[in-house]
Amino acid sequence: MTGKIECIQVGRAFHGDGVSTNAVTNINLSFIKGEFTSIVGPSGSGKSTLLSLLGTLDSPTSGKILYDGEEIMKKSKKMISDFRFENIGFIFQQFHLLPTLTALENVLSPLFSRKVSYNKVERAREVLEQVGLADKENSLPSQLSGGQQQRIAIARAIVHKPDWLLADEPTGNLDSETGDRIFELMKQLNEQEGCGVFFVTHDPKLAAKADRIITMKDGSVLSDRKGESIGYN
Template sequence: MSLKIECLDVGKSYAGDGVTTNAVQHINLSFSKGEFTSIVGPSGSGKSTLLSLIGTLDSPTSGKILYDGEEIVKKNKKAISDFRFEHIGFIFQQFHLLPTLTALENVLSPLFARKVPYNKIERAKEVLEQVGLSDKENSLPSQLSGGQQQRIAIARAIVHKPDWLLADEPTGNLDTETGERIFDLIQELNQQEGCGVFFVTHDPKLAVKANRMITMKDGMVLSDKKGEFA
C-alpha cells in the first residue's frame, strides 16, 4: 500500500533545437492517500507533465518524488512497472479502449499478463457494476456512448484497486452533464475505496468540488488550497 507521495523540488525539462523548455520546475508538494486533489491552470502550465511524473510514466530531470519515502523511478523498468500496476490507475481524456475487445475484456486488459490473488473475471464484473455498466459487458466500444466509454475506462483503471487514481482531463471530451456524472463517479470511488485522486481539469465548476485545489502556471505551483471551494 502506498500512503504518501512527496515531490521534492521536482523539475522536468526538455531540450531541442538548442532550446531548453522547463515543463515543470520547483514543485514541492506532498499528498496523502484518500485526498481528492484537483489540478488547474491554462494549457501548457505543466498539469499533465506533473501527472506523468507522479504516475511514474516519466522521471524528473531534477529533484525527486518519494512514495512512502522510496524513490521508485531509480529502480529498474520491471520494478517501476510492477509498482505502477500495484498502486496507480490512469484515466485519460481519450478513452484508449481497444476497439475489438468487449467492455469486459477492456476492463480485464491490465490483468492479462499478471498473476493476481483473485478471480480476474469476477473482479472485472465487480468494477463494471461499480460504474453502472453490468449490462454492457459484451458491448464493443463502438456500441457505447462517450460517457459509457469513459466509465469503462474508469473500471479498467480501478480493476486492481489502486491506491492512487490519476485522471487527466477525463471529462474533456464529454458534454457538461455527462462530465459532471463522471466527476461524481470518481468522487464516489474516492470516498468508497479511499484512493487518492489527482483530477486535472479545465473546468472550474468541477475543480472547486475537490477538497484540495492546486493552481499551476508556467510549470510552477501558484497556489495550493485546502478546504471547501464550492
C-alpha cells in the same frame, strides 16, 4: 500500499534543437492517500507533465519524488512497472479503449499478463457493476456513448484497486451533464475505496468540488488550497 507521495524540488525539462524547455520547475508538494486533489491552470501550465511524473510514466530531470519515502524511479524498469501496476490507475481524456475488445475484455486488459490472487473475470464484472455498466459487458466501444466509454475506462483503471487514481482531463470530451456524472463517480470511488485522486481539469466548477485545489501556471505552483469556488484565465 502507498500512503504518501512527496515531490521535493521536482523539475522536468525537455531538450531539443538546442532549446531547453522547463515543463515544471521547483515543485514541492506532498499528498496523502484518500485526498481528492484537483490540478488546474491554463494550457501549457505543466498539469499533465506533473501527472505523468506522479504516475511514474516519466522521470524528473531535477529533484525527486518519494513514495512512502522510496525513490521508485531509481529502481529497475520491471520494478517501476510492477509498482505502477500495484499502486496507480490512469484515466485519460481519450478513452483508449481497444475497439475489437468488449467492455469486459477492455476492463480485463491490464490483468492479461499479470498473476493476481483473485479471479480476474469476477473482479472485472465487479467493477463494471461499480460503474453502473454490468449490462454492457459484451458491448464493443463503438456501441457505447462517450460517457459509457469513459466509465469503462474508469473500471479498467480501478480493476486492481490502486491506491492512487490519476485522471487527465477525464471529462474534456464529454458534455457538461455527462462530465458531472463522471466526476461524481470518481468522487464516490474516492470515498468508498479510499484511493487518492489527482483530477486534472479546465473546469473550475468541477475543480472546486475537490478537497484540495492546486493551481499551476508556466510550470510552477501558484497556489495550493482547500476546495472553494475558483476561476483562472
